[in-house]
Amino acid sequence: MKIIGLKKKALWESIPCICIKGDVAKSYPLIKCNSCKFTAQWESVPKKDFTVNDDIKDKNGKVTKKQTKTVKEITLVRGSFEDVVGWKW
Numbered sequence: 572m573k574i575i576g577l578k579k580k581a582l583w584e585s586i587p588c589i590c591i592k593g594d595v596a597k598s599y600p601l602i603k604c605n606s607c608k609f610t611a612q613w614e615s616v617p618k619k620d621f622t623v624n625d626d627i628k629d630k631n632g633k634v635t636k637k638q639t640k641t642v643k644e645i646t647l648v649r650g651s652f653e654d655v656v657g658w659k660w
């Protein structure tokens with residue numbers, strides 16, 4: 572998987588974690604810890620190639636050929652703390 576938009580160190584990585592380890596009630600997601608939130612967002616990014624449905628349809632939307640394609644390259648979409656808010660291919 573080629574990931575476009577990688578950074579050595581994004582702004583959000585400087586945000587300290589404010590969770591109390593071992594105390595689930597004082598840890599993300601029950602408290603608003605931006606460090607853990609942005610980490611979870613980054614971890615949701617696929618790091619390996621994956622396949623998607625790529626059926627061919629006629630002009631009426633009827634599937635004429637079923638097929639898949641492999642996504643080998645994605646582009647990260649970053650928010651104001653350079654956190655990963657999404658990705659596209």
Ligand SMILES: [Zn+2]
Pocket residue numbers: 588589590599604605606607608
């Ligand atoms: Zn945290």
